[in-house]
Amino acid sequence: MNGTSVLDNKKINNKTTDNKTTDNNVPDSKISGNKDVNKIDVQNLDLFYGDFQALIDVNFSLSKGDVAACIGPSGCGKSTFIRILNRMNDLIPSCRITGNVLMDGLDIYGSMDVTELRSRVGMVFQKPNPFNMSVFDNVAYGKRMQGVRDKRRLADIVETSLKKAALWEEVKDRLYKPAQALSGGQQQRLCIARSIAMEPEIILMDEPTSALDPIATGRIEELIVELKKEYSIIIVTHAMHQASRVSNKTAFFLLGELIEYNDTRDVFTNPRDKRTEDYISGRFG
Numbered sequence: 121m122n123g124t125s126v127l128d129n130k131k132i133n134n135k136t137t138d139n140k141t142t143d144n145n146v147p148d149s150k151i152s153g154n155k156d157v158n159k160i161d162v163q164n165l166d167l168f169y170g171d172f173q174a175l176i177d178v179n180f181s182l183s184k185g186d187v188a189a190c191i192g193p194s195g196c197g198k199s200t201f202i203r204i205l206n207r208m209n210d211l212i213p214s215c216r217i218t219g220n221v222l223m224d225g226l227d228i229y230g231s232m233d234v235t236e237l238r239s240r241v242g243m244v245f246q247k248p249n250p251f252n253m254s255v256f257d258n259v260a261y262g263k264r265m266q267g268v269r270d271k272r273r274l275a276d277i278v279e280t281s282l283k284k285a286a287l288w289e290e291v292k293d294r295l296y297k298p299a300q301a302l303s304g305g306q307q308q309r310l311c312i313a314r315s316i317a318m319e320p321e322i323i324l325m326d327e328p329t330s331a332l333d334p335i336a337t338g339r340i341e342e343l344i345v346e347l348k349k350e351y352s353i354i355i356v357t358h359a360m361h362q363a364s365r366v367s368n369k370t371a372f373f374l375l376g377e378l379i380e381y382n383d384t385r386d387v388f389t390n391p392r393d394k395r396t397e398d399y400i401s402g403r404f405g
């Protein structure tokens with residue numbers, strides 16, 4: 121870790137573990153799922169793709185209701201980092217991690233069931249990716265997969281999720297039409313509704329507005345501000361104004377290191393690391 125890194129979370133010690141194993145040095149309170157612990161705690165995380173180290177000793181924490189923005193130049197590990205949090209990297213055979221990733225104090229690479237984890241940690245991608253089915257079926261999909269069959273209950277879940285995603289008014293008369301017929305911005309809100317339907321605790325968003333026009337972007341940003349009342353959110357963005365508008369915490373990544381993680385206001389007005397200052401003022405990246 122770079123000596124100038126600014127981290128507002130505690131670093132418990134300086135060990136690493138073998139591939140995806142629980143750390144014996146994690147305090148008992150971290151193993152018990154205790155409510156006082158952070159929603160997410162990432163401790164001493166190293167990630168390798170084969171021989172290439174894409175994340176270097178990352179320490180990060182997120183409290184309930186936080187919106188954290190991940191910023192940094194292309195290729196610095198932002199997507200890699202958020203994919204860790206719902207174990208999307210498991211799908212990449214060359215990927216290996218050491219360190220701890222805790223959710224409510226529990227090691228997500230330990231005994232936690234991956235399907236359960238992914239229902240607790242939703243993900244919205246850069247490009248809207250609605251399934252090739254109706255608006256209704258997209259939102260109901262996850263709950264049906266969990267075994268919910270009751271039509272009325274499914275209809276309630278779909279309506280509530282679409283309302284929370286600020287899409288209901290636009291689609292309530294076309295619920296059974298193909299999702300692909302929606303505009304890009306509507307499709308992205310549909311993907312957010314699909315994620316919300318699973319009642320996640322955390323929503324990860326990887327550049328969710330980069331494919332959208334300014335109006336659709338504005339809608340999603342308003343939505344994020346609304347959603348943070350109920351969910352913790354981590355958003356990757358290249359847009360500095362977006363990070364400052366929607367987040368209360370900002371993480372600046374550079375070449376795999378989390379250089380600075382602090383209150384968004386401080387990162388943008390009083391960065392502690394010269395490299396953060398250079399990046400946010402447009403001097404590189």
Ligand SMILES: Nc1ncnc2c1ncn2[C@@H]1O[C@H](COP(=O)(O)OP(=O)(O)OP(=O)(O)O)[C@@H](O)[C@H]1O
Binds near residue numbers: 172197198
């Ligand atoms: N599946 C993979 N296999 C090998 N290397 C990878 C893989 N995915 C990402 N990398 C490498 O890891 C590094 C971090 O990539 P990542 O996609 O996390 O960056 P990023 O910060 O999200 O970039 P961008 O802003 O362009 O989306 C890059 O050097 C990339 O080439």
Ligand SMILES: [Mg+2]
Binds near residue numbers: 199
């Ligand atoms: Mg990325």
